[in-house]
Amino acid sequence: MGSFLDWFLPPGASTFAADIDRIYYAVLIITGIAFVIVEAGLVWFAIKYRARPGRKATYTHGSMRAEMIWTAIPAVSVVALGIWSGTVWNNIKARDSIPEGALEYAVMVSQFEWMFTYAGRDGEIGTADDFTLRNQLHVPVGRAVVLRLQSEDVIHSLFIPAFRVKQDIVPGMHMAVWFEATQTGRFEIACAELCGNGHTTMGAMTTVHSTAEFDEWVASRPATTALR
Amino acid sequence: MATTALPQEAAHAEAHELPFIRKYIFSTDHKIIGIQFLLMSLAFLGIGGFAAMLIRWQLGFPDVAIPGATILPETMAPGGYLLPEFYNSLVTMHGTLMVFFAVMPLLVGVFGNFLIPLKIGAPDMAFPRLNMWSFWIAVPAGVLMLSGFFVEGGAAGAGWTSYAPLSANSEYSGVFLGQQLWLLSLAVLGLSSILGATNYITTVVNLRAPGMTWFRLPLSIWALFITAILVLLAIPILSGAAIMLFFDQTIGTHFFDATGGGQPLLWQHLFWYFGHPEVYILILPGMGMVSDIIANGSRKPVFGYHSMVYALIAIAFLGWIVWGHHMFQSGMNPTLGMGFMISTMLIAVPSAIKTFNWMGTMWRGSIRFHVPMLHAITFVAMFVIGGLSGIFMASAPVDIFIHDTYFIVAHLHYVLFGGSLFAIFAAVTYWYPKMFGRMMDPFWGKVHWAITAVAFNVTFFPMHVLGAQGHMRRIYDPNQYEFLQPLQGTNTLITIGALVLFGAQFIFMGNFVISWFKGRKAPDNPWDDNGVEWTVHSPPPHLNFAETPVIYRAAYEYSSPLVEEDYLPQTRNLGSDSGPAAKPAAG
Numbered sequence: 001m002g003s004f005l006d007w008f009l010p011p012g013a014s015t016f017a018a019d020i021d022r023i024y025y026a027v028l029i030i031t032g033i034a035f036v037i038v039e040a041g042l043v044w045f046a047i048k049y050r051a052r053p054g055r056k057a058t059y060t061h062g063s064m065r066a067e068m069i070w071t072a073i074p075a076v077s078v079v080a081l082g083i084w085s086g087t088v089w090n091n092i093k094a095r096d097s098i099p100e101g102a103l104e105y106a107v108m109v110s111q112f113e114w115m116f117t118y119a120g121r122d123g124e125i126g127t128a129d130d131f132t133l134r135n136q137l138h139v140p141v142g143r144a145v146v147l148r149l150q151s152e153d154v155i156h157s158l159f160i161p162a163f164r165v166k167q168d169i170v171p172g173m174h175m176a177v178w179f180e181a182t183q184t185g186r187f188e189i190a191c192a193e194l195c196g197n198g199h200t201t202m203g204a205m206t207t208v209h210s211t212a213e214f215d216e217w218v219a220s221r222p223a224t225t226a227l228r
Numbered sequence: 229m230a231t232t233a234l235p236q237e238a239a240h241a242e243a244h245e246l247p248f249i250r251k252y253i254f255s256t257d258h259k260i261i262g263i264q265f266l267l268m269s270l271a272f273l274g275i276g277g278f279a280a281m282l283i284r285w286q287l288g289f290p291d292v293a294i295p296g297a298t299i300l301p302e303t304m305a306p307g308g309y310l311l312p313e314f315y316n317s318l319v320t321m322h323g324t325l326m327v328f329f330a331v332m333p334l335l336v337g338v339f340g341n342f343l344i345p346l347k348i349g350a351p352d353m354a355f356p357r358l359n360m361w362s363f364w365i366a367v368p369a370g371v372l373m374l375s376g377f378f379v380e381g382g383a384a385g386a387g388w389t390s391y392a393p394l395s396a397n398s399e400y401s402g403v404f405l406g407q408q409l410w411l412l413s414l415a416v417l418g419l420s421s422i423l424g425a426t427n428y429i430t431t432v433v434n435l436r437a438p439g440m441t442w443f444r445l446p447l448s449i450w451a452l453f454i455t456a457i458l459v460l461l462a463i464p465i466l467s468g469a470a471i472m473l474f475f476d477q478t479i480g481t482h483f484f485d486a487t488g489g490g491q492p493l494l495w496q497h498l499f500w501y502f503g504h505p506e507v508y509i510l511i512l513p514g515m516g517m518v519s520d521i522i523a524n525g526s527r528k529p530v531f532g533y534h535s536m537v538y539a540l541i542a543i544a545f546l547g548w549i550v551w552g553h554h555m556f557q558s559g560m561n562p563t564l565g566m567g568f569m570i571s572t573m574l575i576a577v578p579s580a581i582k583t584f585n586w587m588g589t590m591w592r593g594s595i596r597f598h599v600p601m602l603h604a605i606t607f608v609a610m611f612v613i614g615g616l617s618g619i620f621m622a623s624a625p626v627d628i629f630i631h632d633t634y635f636i637v638a639h640l641h642y643v644l645f646g647g648s649l650f651a652i653f654a655a656v657t658y659w660y661p662k663m664f665g666r667m668m669d670p671f672w673g674k675v676h677w678a679i680t681a682v683a684f685n686v687t688f689f690p691m692h693v694l695g696a697q698g699h700m701r702r703i704y705d706p707n708q709y710e711f712l713q714p715l716q717g718t719n720t721l722i723t724i725g726a727l728v729l730f731g732a733q734f735i736f737m738g739n740f741v742i743s744w745f746k747g748r749k750a751p752d753n754p755w756d757d758n759g760v761e762w763t764v765h766s767p768p769p770h771l772n773f774a775e776t777p778v779i780y781r782a783a784y785e786y787s788s789p790l791v792e793e794d795y796l797p798q799t800r801n802l803g804s805d806s807g808p809a810a811k812p813a814a815g
Contacts, residue, residue, distance in 0.1 A: 007696050009629070010711070020625045027623060031616035038583060038612045042605060045590040049526070050597070056794060057787040058592035062532035066588065067581065071535075074580040078573035078619070085623040086566040092625060093562040111400065154394040155492060157557065157632060161698035161711060166628050170493060170559045171393060172486025188711050192632040192700050194387050196400055197313045200704040 013187060013208070014163035015144075015180040019088045021164075023081075030077060098178045102144035105137070106130075109169050110152035112198035114189065121219060129223045135204040137189065139181055140214035146178040157193035160206060168193055181208040254364070256356035257770055261363050262342030263663055266656070268363075269333040270737075272370065276325035277730050279318045286310045288723020290705060303382065312704045313402055316385035319702050321376070323388030324410065327510065328417055329370055331644060334652045335513040336421070336459065337366070340428050340452045342663060343517075346761035346768065347449050349437025349777040349799075354430040362423040369417035376406035384410035387702060389503070392484030392495040396476040411474040418467035421459050428456035437760070439779030443537070444798065446759060446783040447530060450537050451516025454544045455509050461548075462505035469498035496558055500551035508547040510644060511611075512540060514651025515582060518604045520783075521654050522586055524757050525601030526593030527794045529784040531585045539578035539585075546575045556624045557631045565624040572622040579615045583608060594787070594794070598755065599673035603654035606681050610646025614639055617692065632702075635695025641688045653677070653736070660740075661754050665767045666747030672739045679732040686725030690718050756795045758785055763799050780805040 007028060009021055049057075091097055104125045106117040116137045120129030125148075139145045149158060151171040158177060159166045167177040181187075191202035209217060245251075252260060282305075285294050293308030304314040341359065345352050353359045376383030381404040386395035390410070398404045432453045436445075445453075473495065475481040482488025484495040523530045530536060552560060552568035586608045595601070617639040621627045630636065653676075660668050699712055706712040706719070753762035760777055761768070777799045785796040 006693055009696055010698060020629060023623055024620065024626045024629070027620050027626065031619055034580075035612065035616055038587065039609055041587050042590070042609050045587060045593075046595060046597075046605060049590060049593045049595050051527070051594045055594055057527040057594040059529070059787045059789055060531075060592070061529050062535075062585070062588065067532050067535055067585070070580055070584040071577060075574070075577045078576045078622075079570065081619070081623060082566075082570040082573045085569055085625050089562070089565050089569070089624040092628065093565065095562060154400045155391055159632070159698070159700070161629070164629050166557050166631055168558045170486075172490075172492065173559050175559050188709055190698075190700055190709055193391070194316065194319075194394070194702040196394060197316065197385075197402055199316075199702070200312060200706075200708055203709055 010161060012162060012164055013181055013183050013185070014165070015182055016088070016092050017162075017164045017182075019091070023085055023088060026084075027081065030081070034074075095176075098146050098176060099144040099180070102146040102178055103140070105145060105147045107147045107149045107158070107169075108152060109149065109156045109158075109191075111154065111196050112191070112202040114158075114202075114204040116204075118218065118221070120221070120223060131221045131223050135189075137204060137206045138214065138217060139206060139208055140211050141181050141184050141208050142211065144178055144180040146176055149175040149177065154195050155193050156191050156195045156202070159190045159192035160187055161190070162187040163206075166192055181206075184208045184210055184213075254360060256352070256360045258341045258345050258353045258356070258359060259663070259768065259772075261359050262338050262340075264363050265333050265337035265341060265366070266663075268367065268370065269330050269337065270740075272325050272329035273331075273334070274733070274737075275374070276322050276330050277733065279322040279325065280726065281730050282310060283315065283318050283322060284723040284726040286315055286704065287706070288720045288726075290707065310704075313382060313385060315704045316387075316401075316702070317377070317383040317403070317406070320384045320387050320390075320410075321373075324373065324384070324414075326644070327388060327506070328414065329366075329373065331510050331648050331652070332421075332506075333366065335510065335648065336424065336428075336452070336455060337363070339448070339513060339517060339655055339659070340424060340456065342659065343448055343761070344428055344431055344452060345435065346662070346764075346772060347446055347759055348432065348435060348440050349760045349773065349779065350431060350435035351771040351773060353427050354434055355427050358423050359427050362420045362427065365420040365423070366417055369413045369420060372409050372413035372416065376409045379405040379409065382406050389499055390473070390495075391499075392473060392476065392490075392492045393486065395495075396473060396485045396490075398477070408474060408477055411470045411477070415467050415470045415474070418463045418470070421463045422467075425456040425459035425463070428452060429460065432456075437777045437779055440760075440798075441779075443534065444779055444782050446516070447519035447533070447536055447540070448513070448516040451512045451514075451519075451540055454540050455512045458505045458509050458512070458544055458547065462502045462509065465498055466502040466506075469495060469502070472498075493555070493558060493560060496555055496560075497551070500554045503554065504551040505544075505547045507643070508544055510648050511651075512544065514607065514648045514655075515540065515611075517655040517658075518607045518651050519586070519589075520757075520759070521600045521604040521658055522589050522608075523784040523786060524658075524755050525596050525598065525604065526590045527596065527786045528589055528593040529782070529786060531588030531591070532581070533782070533784065535581055536585055539581045542578040543575060546571060546578070550575065553622060553624075553627075556627045569622060569624050573619065576615065576619060576622075583612055583615070599668070599670055599677060600654045600658035600755075602674065602677045603650050603657065606677070607647060607650040607654060610642055610650060610684070613689075614642030614644075614646055617642060629698070630695050632700055633695040634691040634699045634701055637701050638688050638691035638695060641691070645688070646684060650680075653680070656740075658755065659761075660743070661750030662761055662766050662768070664744050664747070665750050665765075666743050667750050667754060668739050668743040668747060672735055676732055676735040676739065679735070680729065683725050683729035683732055687722055687729050688725075690722055694718055694722075756793070758783060758795050758797045760798055763797060 108115045117132045119125045149169045151169040157168045163179045187206040189204035297305045297308040383406040385403045472483045482490040484490045550572045553572045750766040787794045788796045
């Protein structure tokens with residue numbers, strides 16, 4: 001973390017984190033090669049072709065063949081990258097990508113807090129045993145969860161870096177975002193969209209439990225509020 | 229022939245010396261207007277840069293009071309520490325001032341004005357009085373924008389993108405009048421841009437000198453022409469959206485506020501439908517001028533001139549169909565992601581053509597490292613980084629992680645500072661002799677270039693690293709988050725880089741001002757350039773040309789075997805050259 005040239009992503013902790021990271025590293029390698037070619041080329045040309053007495057520049061207007069090469073290679077690369085990215089994108093964000101049987105949460109956000117409503121013991125949202133916690137999201141490991149997001153006031157954005165989750169929450173719209181945690185532990189939630197003077201304080205915490213621990217934890221909670 | 233149709237007023241003005249106020253203040257001379265835009269936008273560049281310093285101090289040294297900031301009122305920085313609300317205003321105003329009042333007028337207002345008539349061999353713009361108005365409308369727009377800092381509630385604080393409903397309702401932001409002034413200012417400035425763009429398009433189409441065919445136009449003029457078309461198509465969208473948002477704030481229309489049945493995403497669509505073409509408005513003129521300068525510095529014709537023109541057109545066109553990539557995570561239907569992703573990725577193709585053609589221009593050249601050339605090469609080197617980092621967020625799944633992080637901040641500064649601003653430094657140092665009739669000092673020019681190039685990278689390169697760690701942008705106190713605390717050292721380094729970067733600009737300003745009065749007298753053609761503007765005196769007289777120039781050849785005939793010297797001006801008749809066809813350039 002200390003290095004100023006550290007382009008590695010922090011460890012991922014969701015099922016699709018690796019898919020996203022793989023594209024990121026592929027892009028890093030492709031752009032890294034292009035970067036080295038261009039920067040080294042510029043330096044090399046600047047040194048090699050510097051003005052010296054008795055040498056004249058070569059009078060040429062270009063080369064169709066060279067231009068075809070540096071048109072075709074980027075074109076093929078980016079289209080391939082686009083198609084690959086599209087597949088991963090659809091697996092994560094398409095409206096039909098939410099896995100069957102995902103555990104539901106209702107999330108109501110406002111300046112500057114997150115209210116997470118849990119399904120309770122019956123596993124159904126909108127029933128009497130629901131309960132709500134402020135700025136605390138508890139989920140089981142190894143099970144897909146879906147957050148039904150709504151905003152009371154302005155646009156906020158749910159960002160859980162370790163899960164590679166980000167979703168803006170637009171007032172007046174119903175958004176859903178899903179993920180499946182792959183390891184237990186605590187993972188920070190941040191608001192990623194400027195939402196007012198208290199934006200900087202709008203953090204929350206995800207706690208990922210083992211399945212048994214999660215069930216026990218849910219069972220111990222009294223119902224607090226029904227879904228707003 | 230279009231060129232014989234001198235603007236009536238201008239033809240009349242030639243007869244007698246104009247009074248000071250008509251010559252230098254309410255001037256219709258495109259060169260004076262260009263210089264007026266230059267002075268105005270450099271001032272805004274300084275103000276915008278100063279705002280950035282305050283932002284960086286907060287992030288780099290959050291526990292240290294800003295030196296001297298105790299003079300700021302309690303509503304901004306009590307005890308020298310920024311308040312979060314003032315921080316949000318600074319973030320907003322930094323972006324707004326840099327985009328709308330510094331970089332855009334520097335490229336379009338300054339060089340569109342100064343270069344277009346001179347380089348196409350015209351006496352002035354097609355509509356000189358409209359041109360005067362375009363400057364004098366921009367001035368009150370700037371005053372309106374800055375006045376936000378002095379009203380109750382402070383300046384606009386919803387980001388330069390002003391996403392509704394935060395920007396639409398003062399209950400959410402705590403900003404009242406400031407947000408309205410911001411919108412009024414942009415609507416007024418929009419009128420200035422529209423007048424300017426109309427003028428540029430008409431001038432390039434109608435006032436080219438005999439023989440200045442489309443494919444003999446310098447790439448700077450091509451780029452400014454295409455940019456003007458983008459301005460004319462993009463700015464009215466912003467003006468309309470700004471007026472709608474203004475009504476939301478003032479008379480409760482709820483276009484963008486869901487509580488009254490409005491749609492917040494509509495603002496984003498309208499904003500980015502303007503905003504993405506705007507990104508190209510901010511880079512295309514730089515690309516064009518850098519092409520001129522690299523050809524001159526390399527003493528070679530531009531490599532693949534025609535594909536450079538087509539690449540400019542392709543970038544401008546693609547710029548119209550990619551706005552949704554700013555909205556991948558916005559809640560826009562995710563199915564649209566695929567289309568916007570592919571169209572965005574395709575921009576890499578014309579960008580690669582331009583980059584490799586610039587390198588091709590240097591290849592087997594005989595490179596003169598004058599100050600403009602150093603800035604131009606740096607433009608290519610930095611623009612490439614900004615272009616390549618753009619591929620990361622173009623990939624929608626990767627964008628899930630890096631959207632709204634410092635990765636985006638790094639990317640946009642590599643394009644807007646590493647790209648546009650280095651192009652502006654290149655262009656200012658290149659055309660300064662023609663503007664003011666004096667040379668800038670080359671030694672201090674090189675010192676400024678070297679410090680700027682290094683400090684720029686110390687400032688912005690580590691921002692990629694912050695973004696890769698998930699560091700959000702527009703955040704007042706990242707240390708609230710455990711996962712961002714280890715990044716404090718990087719933030720401090722960035723701030724030191726930024727302070728050096730800002731400090732180095734005083735060298736530029738000093739060189740600029742001192743050379744104006746004390747610089748070496750500039751010859752007509754100090755860079756041995758082929759352009760039409762270098763055939764006249766520095767600075768050129770009112771109406772530019774004693775007689776209408778005739779153009780015999782393409783723009784970049786450097787090191788041509790036809791002549792002894794390594795340059796061959798567009799206007800030089802070699803005897804074997806036939807004159808232009810009967811009706812060559814009448815658009």
